[in-house]
Amino acid sequence: MAVTEQQLQTLKDRARRIRIDILKMLTDCGSGHTGGSLSAADIATALYFYKMKYDPRKPGWKERDNFILSKGHAAPLLYTVLAQAGYFEHAELCTLRKIGSRLQGHPDSKCLPGVEISTGSLGQGLSVANGLALAHKLDKAPNRVYALLGDGELQEGQIWEAAMTAAHYKLDNLCALVDNNGLQIDGPVAKVMGVEPITDKWRAFGWEVLDVDGHDMEKIVTALDKAETIKGKPTMIVCRTVKGKGSKCFEGKVEFHGTTPTKEELATAMKELEEGVCK
Amino acid sequence: MFHGGNVSKIATRDAYGDALVSLGKKRNDVVVLDADLSGSTKTAKFAKAFPDRFFNIGIAEQDMMGTAAGLAIGGKLPFVSTFAVFATGRAWEQVRQSICYPNLNVKIVATHAGVTVGEDGGSHQSVEDIAVMRVIPHMTVIVPADGPETLQAIEAVAEYQGPCYVRAGRNKVPTVCPENYRFRIGKAHVFNEGKHAAIIATGIMVAEALKARDQLKAEGIDAGVINMSTIKPLDRDAVIAAATRCGAIVTAEEHSIIGGLGGAVAEVLAESAPAPLVRIGLKDTFGTSGDGEGLLKHYGLSAGDIAAAVKEAIKKKKS
Numbered sequence: 001m002a003v004t005e006q007q008l009q010t011l012k013d014r015a016r017r018i019r020i021d022i023l024k025m026l027t028d029c030g031s032g033h034t035g036g037s038l039s040a041a042d043i044a045t046a047l048y049f050y051k052m053k054y055d056p057r058k059p060g061w062k063e064r065d066n067f068i069l070s071k072g073h074a075a076p077l078l079y080t081v082l083a084q085a086g087y088f089e090h091a092e093l094c095t096l097r098k099i100g101s102r103l104q105g106h107p108d109s110k111c112l113p114g115v116e117i118s119t120g121s122l123g124q125g126l127s128v129a130n131g132l133a134l135a136h137k138l139d140k141a142p143n144r145v146y147a148l149l150g151d152g153e154l155q156e157g158q159i160w161e162a163a164m165t166a167a168h169y170k171l172d173n174l175c176a177l178v179d180n181n182g183l184q185i186d187g188p189v190a191k192v193m194g195v196e197p198i199t200d201k202w203r204a205f206g207w208e209v210l211d212v213d214g215h216d217m218e219k220i221v222t223a224l225d226k227a228e229t230i231k232g233k234p235t236m237i238v239c240r241t242v243k244g245k246g247s248k249c250f251e252g253k254v255e256f257h258g259t260t261p262t263k264e265e266l267a268t269a270m271k272e273l274e275e276g277v278c279k
Numbered sequence: 280m281f282h283g284g285n286v287s288k289i290a291t292r293d294a295y296g297d298a299l300v301s302l303g304k305k306r307n308d309v310v311v312l313d314a315d316l317s318g319s320t321k322t323a324k325f326a327k328a329f330p331d332r333f334f335n336i337g338i339a340e341q342d343m344m345g346t347a348a349g350l351a352i353g354g355k356l357p358f359v360s361t362f363a364v365f366a367t368g369r370a371w372e373q374v375r376q377s378i379c380y381p382n383l384n385v386k387i388v389a390t391h392a393g394v395t396v397g398e399d400g401g402s403h404q405s406v407e408d409i410a411v412m413r414v415i416p417h418m419t420v421i422v423p424a425d426g427p428e429t430l431q432a433i434e435a436v437a438e439y440q441g442p443c444y445v446r447a448g449r450n451k452v453p454t455v456c457p458e459n460y461r462f463r464i465g466k467a468h469v470f471n472e473g474k475h476a477a478i479i480a481t482g483i484m485v486a487e488a489l490k491a492r493d494q495l496k497a498e499g500i501d502a503g504v505i506n507m508s509t510i511k512p513l514d515r516d517a518v519i520a521a522a523t524r525c526g527a528i529v530t531a532e533e534h535s536i537i538g539g540l541g542g543a544v545a546e547v548l549a550e551s552a553p554a555p556l557v558r559i560g561l562k563d564t565f566g567t568s569g570d571g572e573g574l575l576k577h578y579g580l581s582a583g584d585i586a587a588a589v590k591e592a593i594k595k596k597k598s
Contacts, residue, residue: 110380116352117348117383118380121376124345124373127342127348127377131351134334134350134353138353158342162342
């Protein structure tokens with residue numbers, strides 16, 4: 001079933017609104033991870049507003065698909081998506097990182113409905129996704145499991161342990177995605193500790209690998225549809241992205257990994273994004 | 280003589296293997312994960328009985344902990360096993376971040392704890408595991424003394440909601456708990472109250488403590504023995520009662536004297552019931568190769584060492 005033009009437009013508008021919310025909450029909060037939240041915004045939009053099955057009124061619904069944000073520092077993206085999906089009031093976004101808030105600096109599943117597991121220490125989410133996929137297999141249930149990884153995160157050894165496990169147990173109900181934005185805190189991934197060739201590595205580990213432009217909504221949703229048809233092995237979608245995507249203020253700028261916009265930068269970005277919405 | 284005179288011997292790891300099979304029969308949500316040591320940890324018994332519910336993750340302890348976390352979110356009751364040194368050392372941060380921080384219902388049952396692993400040597404002898412598990416919020420820490428207590432402890436952690444660490448050993452140990460003994464998480468078992476000093480022991484050291492008690496009795500010293508099988512939450516009331524009653528405490532564990540049972544008891548004594556304390560355990564050192572029995576003597580963990588520690592504690596009391 002191909003995605004319609006109208007669906008695509010709605011998804012693109014949604015992604016823009018998500019970027020706007022991310023930037024507003026980060027500017028307001030004054031701390032948090034801007035670049036990696038923006039780079040994965042189209043991916044998360046496709047998952048939550050096109051592909052995944054869930055019910056925000058029943059976060060523990062047994063038939064839901066699971067999403068694991070292994071790159072937990074993109075918490076502002078996850079919170080924005082969950083709020084827009086209806087898990088909690090939009091107004092709660094402004095509590096980010098404040099004492100007593102359910103919106104912790106990195107996702108905490110103990111307090112926020114919709115967060116499947118606490119993440120933030122890199123490299124651990126894919127193993128958890130494997131466990132969920134195994135549980136669904138044991139239950140002979142059709143639920144699917146999605147995990148979003150960072151490219152810098154691939155430097156963690158546990159990722160490759162989990163890569164073996166997923167292929168060994170033929171977890172075809174698992175689809176992982178890499179937000180391949182090429183930057184990490186200390187600089188370009190290629191300079192800090194090269195992870196390429198990413199696609200060859202996952203293929204060698206026994207995965208089906210799809211390589212897409214992570215900002216082309218049609219390509220992302222098509223890849224997600226295709227992943228569902230792959231049997232006998234897990235699928236990895238390597239999404240080529242731009243860190244800070246959405247405004248020229250942040251795009252490709254490594255300093256925006258862990259810093260937030262100034263009021264002026266926010267105003268510029270809003271203008272660029274809102275003009276996009278009106279198109 | 281041990282209470283009840285029961286001299287049957289079984290390794291706590293063997294009791295664990297049997298407990299898993301009986302639990303697997305009762306509950307079909309029980310799943311078991313191992314990291315290529317199922318023959319040694321005895322999870323192979325479960326694997327044979329329920330192959331679909333057993334997952335060998337290979338030599339990848341960190342991934343195993345995360346996978347167990349995912350299975351728990353998916354509604355399963357995962358038991359995770361490997362040697363204590365790997366479960367709590369290699370995968371410590373996964374236990375912290377993916378299991379304890381989200382407070383997931385994962386049961387880590389590690390075997391081959393302490394120096395009685397023997398010939399494999401210091402690299403394989405876990406003497407820090409109680410300390411590093413005890414310090415993590417949400418974690419419950421249990422060290423059964425014998426086979427029957429292990430069986431009961433496994434049943435208890437299966438009923439309990441939340442992360443648990445159960446420490447088992449490699450070698451056969453005598454049954455020390457009385458026949459009518461009922462294990463409860465967080466509840467110490469008092470063999471005898473004692474008058475001059477109380478020995479608070481855990482794991483295989485309970486048997487040594489009972490021997491020490493009998494040796495001391497011949498010398499006119501009345502030492503109480505307490506089996507502190509739950510290290511966290513510690514039975515503070517039992518510690519305070521013993522300190523108040525006897526005025527001198529000895530702790531005995533097959534573990535470093537830093538951060539384990541001795542550390543936990545010291546915390547309670549210092550805050551709530553100051554009394555002289557002597558800690559039996561490894562004195563800030565790694566283990567070494569040798570036979571289990573010989574190593575207990577080598578590191579000062581034998582009944583004779585405990586008896587000497589009791590006298591030392593009593594002396595401190597009088598001075």
